[in-house]
Amino acid sequence: METRIRLLLLSGMLLACSGCATMHWPWHRQKQPQQPPPVEVTTPGDQNTAPPSVVEPQVERRTITVPAIKAKNLELGGYYGELSIADFGAQPVAGARLDYHITEDLFFEGTYGRAKAGLTSFEELSGQTRLLSDAERRFTYYNVSLGYNVLPGEVFIGHRLAMTSALYLIGGIGEVTFAGDENFAVNFGAGFRVLPTDWLALHIDVQDIVFRSSDIGFAQLKNNLQGTIGATVFLW
Amino acid sequence: MCVLSLVSMPARAAHELLQVFVTQPYLELHTGPGRGYPVAQVVARGDAVDVLFRRTDWFKVRTERGIEGWAAARDLTQDSLADGTNFKVSLGDMAGFASHHWESGIYAGAYAGATLIAGYSALSLTDNLKIEVGASQFLGNVSNGYIVEAGLTHVFIPEWRVSPLVTVGTGYEHVSPKVLLTASTDRDDQVAYAGVGARLYLTRRFFFRGEYRQYVVFTRTNTNEVNEEWRLGFGFFY
Numbered sequence: 120m121e122t123r124i125r126l127l128l129l130s131g132m133l134l135a136c137s138g139c140a141t142m143h144w145p146w147h148r149q150k151q152p153q154q155p156p157p158v159e160v161t162t163p164g165d166q167n168t169a170p171p172s173v174v175e176p177q178v179e180r181r182t183i184t185v186p187a188i189k190a191k192n193l194e195l196g197g198y199y200g201e202l203s204i205a206d207f208g209a210q211p212v213a214g215a216r217l218d219y220h221i222t223e224d225l226f227f228e229g230t231y232g233r234a235k236a237g238l239t240s241f242e243e244l245s246g247q248t249r250l251l252s253d254a255e256r257r258f259t260y261y262n263v264s265l266g267y268n269v270l271p272g273e274v275f276i277g278h279r280l281a282m283t284s285a286l287y288l289i290g291g292i293g294e295v296t297f298a299g300d301e302n303f304a305v306n307f308g309a310g311f312r313v314l315p316t317d318w319l320a321l322h323i324d325v326q327d328i329v330f331r332s333s334d335i336g337f338a339q340l341k342n343n344l345q346g347t348i349g350a351t352v353f354l355w
Numbered sequence: 356m357c358v359l360s361l362v363s364m365p366a367r368a369a370h371e372l373l374q375v376f377v378t379q380p381y382l383e384l385h386t387g388p389g390r391g392y393p394v395a396q397v398v399a400r401g402d403a404v405d406v407l408f409r410r411t412d413w414f415k416v417r418t419e420r421g422i423e424g425w426a427a428a429r430d431l432t433q434d435s436l437a438d439g440t441n442f443k444v445s446l447g448d449m450a451g452f453a454s455h456h457w458e459s460g461i462y463a464g465a466y467a468g469a470t471l472i473a474g475y476s477a478l479s480l481t482d483n484l485k486i487e488v489g490a491s492q493f494l495g496n497v498s499n500g501y502i503v504e505a506g507l508t509h510v511f512i513p514e515w516r517v518s519p520l521v522t523v524g525t526g527y528e529h530v531s532p533k534v535l536l537t538a539s540t541d542r543d544d545q546v547a548y549a550g551v552g553a554r555l556y557l558t559r560r561f562f563f564r565g566e567y568r569q570y571v572v573f574t575r576t577n578t579n580e581v582n583e584e585w586r587l588g589f590g591f592f593y
Contacts, residue, residue: 185436186373188444189408221591222447222559223389225409227461263461263474265589271389283387292463293470294492300533303470303494317408317415353410 138171191353194218194320198232198349201330204258204297205341207236212345213257216322218266226266228289232345233259236297255299258343260328262306264291274313284313295343304330308345322349372405375416375442378435384534388413396424406431410445412559437503447560451592454482454512460564460590462491466502467582469495475590482513487524491586500530502546502570510554520566522550528572545573550584560591 195217202212214232221227236256242248270286290307308326315321328343375400384396388410396418398404404416404426412428434442445451462473473491480486485508492501506524525547532540552566565587572580 186371188373188406188414191408191410220411221561221593223413225559225561227591263472268389271387271391273386273392281386283392292461294472294494301494301499303472 124336141261142270188218190355192220193324193353193355194220194351195354196320196322196349196351197327198230198347200324200325200345200347200349202232202234202258202345204234204236204343206239207256207258208238210234210237210258212347214347216349216351223271224268224347225269226287228264228266229261230264230293231259233257246277251298255297258295258297260293260295260306262291262293262328264289264293264306266310282313282315282322286311289324289326291330295328298332300332302330302332304328318349320353322347322351324349372407372417374403374405374437375431375434376403376437377401379433381543382426382434384416384418384422384426385413386424388425390427392425396422408506409444447592448518449514449556451560452556452562455479455592458485458590458592460588462564462566462586462588464494464584464586464588466491466584467495469493469498471584471586473588474587477508483510484508485510489521496533498530498532500528500589502526502528504546504548505509506548516556517553519551519553522548522552522566522568524548528570542574544575546585547571547573554590557589560593562590562592564588564590 135308172341195215196211199211199213201209203209212232212234214230216228216230219227234257236258238249239250242250266287266289268287272284272286274282274284276282286309288307288309291305293304293306295302295304306326306328308324310322310324310326313321324345324347326345328345329344330341331338332341333339366414374420377400380400382404383394384398386395387390392503392560398418402419404418405418407423409415413425414428414431416426416431417423417424427446430447432442432444432446434590436442445455456479457476458479459476460474462471462475464471464473471491471493473489475487476513477485486505487508488503488505490503491500493499504524506522506525506526508520508522510518510520512518525545525590528546529543530541541590548568548570550566550568552564556562557563568584568586570580570582570584572582574580
């Protein structure tokens with residue numbers, strides 16, 4: 120009997136305690152649920168509410184001007200030597216030359232030269248007979264050529280001075296005005312260039328200027344050998 | 356005085372020289388502007404050189420210790436300037452062949468049966484379009500003469516090793532007959548031309564160029580002359 124009364128009391132207590140958390144007590148009904156604090160939205164124009172700004176660097180970027188590099192690929196100069204005009208003897212020749220170095224191996228060259236032909240053997244022996252007038256004896260030519268530095272090297276003078284040099288082969292086309300006629304010409308030869316300084320070059324050249332001419336009545340191939348020395352200055 | 360002024364020029368220009376900093380392990384300086392010249396000096400990483408001038412694809416430089424030598428452009432372009440950027444120069448290669456400012460060349464060929472010698476220079480308006488000026492001399496059995504001309508050339512695909520082109524232009528022709536006939540006198544006429552051709556990249560700054568052209572000579576007679584020309588030659592760009 121005591122056991123049954125005890126079980127009844129314990130069951131009653133258990134029922135009373137298990138519903139405590141779910142019950143709304145009258146003194147709790149006036150309380151509102153806690154709301155999170157409102158977030159203030161600020162605009163960029165609102166200076167009073169703007170967050171502290173990051174420090175802006177006031178250093179101006181330095182502009183570096185890159186100096187231009189001078190190119191010295193162009194040689195300009197002159198030459199002087201002897202030109203053996205076929206049938207008319209060897210005569211002094213002078214001219215101007217312009218060289219443009221494209222690579223370390225190859226260069227273009229343009230030359231203009233002039234000489235005055237002498238007398239043929241026939242004219243020498245016949246006395247006053249002249250085959251050409253003075254104006255027709257003027258031998259002028261130009262040619263445009265391609266050169267190849269086949270043996271670049273150095274020249275040593277003593278034990279303190281070394282100069283760069285090159286042995287080159289050259290060939291091209293051009294025109295020869297002689298005996299009152301203009302003729303297509305082919306030139307080829309070889310030369311040696313030595314540079315005592317970076318801006319000065321000395322040249323020794325041997326070339327053959329070949330053209331077909333009929334100045335003495337019938338067409339024949341004329342070989343005109345030329346040997347010259349010259350100097351050029353590197354300009355650009 | 357001239358000699359003195361020439362001697363003093365490098366001293367005045369010394370502060371205006373471009374300075375290149377060696378960022379590679381070392382920079383080789385040769386005794387001359389060519390691959391065959393021996394290496395006489397080596398500049399270590401971190402040191403600087405002043406660039407004095409350029410000859411083809413070589414640069415004459417001076418080290419901080421005052422030693423001068425020649426550096427290859429391909430070596431120097433791997434180093435940097437004072438602001439850390441790479442030292443850049445135009446090198447003769449396929450990229451330069453496709454895109455360059457100037458080109459020049461010489462031709463041989465035939466104009467109306469006469470032997471032709473010609474030269475030209477061209478300014479690139481774009482990689483495709485170029486404005487050209489040229490001069491040519493023709494030497495024949497019957498007459499000699501020369502032509503000066505200006506025109507436009509369109510290269511279709513400049514980045515191709517073989518790039519076709521078309522050209523049109525106008526100019527002035529002077530003809531001197533060789534045979535003294537009654538009606539043969541020197542004459543000057545305006546000409547116009549149109550042509551097709553191609554250019555072939557060879558190596559470095561070199562290319563081969565060939566063209567076929569037709570010239571119309573606006574004579575003073577009732578009929579105009581039409582002359583054919585072909586020309587083959589070499590050109591280089593810079």
